Amino acid sequence: MTAPHGPAAEVFQRALDALLPAGPSPLRAVLAGPGLPAPDSGADILLVPTHPRTGEAWAPPAQASHAYPVPLPVGVWRWLAFPEPHLPVPASGGMPDSVLRDDPPAPRARYPFRADEGVFRHTLARLPAVRYPWLREILENLDRYVCAGLF
Structure with a gap:
């Protein structure tokens, strides 16, 4: 099984590779939900958000309805679908090109999820x-x- 590129692959791919048996054609998981383009027809598994109040999973469009939806808590899904990059400049504006920053970037986790x-x-x-x-x-x-x- 292959996880979507980006944070989802960082979180899931290592465990998927170790736990699942190897097969001739791996299943492909994609992120799907509000604010994302419609998943293509080649997706086998859809990682979808659950509604924060009702807990219902987001329903995929008709063309992707053959894929198996896997609901994720909306906060986890949002982090996987729309990761917030570390901004190298203050959010209120940019720094002049001649100024070097002396503060270190935000630390990354020491261990994978x-x-x-x-x-x-x-x-x-x-x-x-x-x-x-x-x-x-x-x-x-x-x-x-x-x-x-x-x-």
Whole structure:
């Protein structure tokens, strides 16, 4: 499975590569939702926002309705879809070209994002698909993935 480029790939791709079995043609996930262009017909999975009050997942347009929607909390989805860049100049205006900044850029996280092991285990155990051998293997060997730094 391939995650969308950008923050979504930074967050999900490492774990997807380690947890999912390799297949002949990987599924392609794309971000979809308000303010984004309509997803193309080649998308298999749509990462969509949930409504902040009702919790309902955003409904994709008709041409992308064949893709499986995966709802994300609206704050997480917004961060993945519209990341805020670190501004090298003050927001109130630019600095003259001859002036060098002496303040360091905002620090990046020391470690890549990791899903909570307990939440992942609980969610995986509740899925009906956990009966499939490859998914059961992930659940039974989750401690190995924790040691590998995925959680």
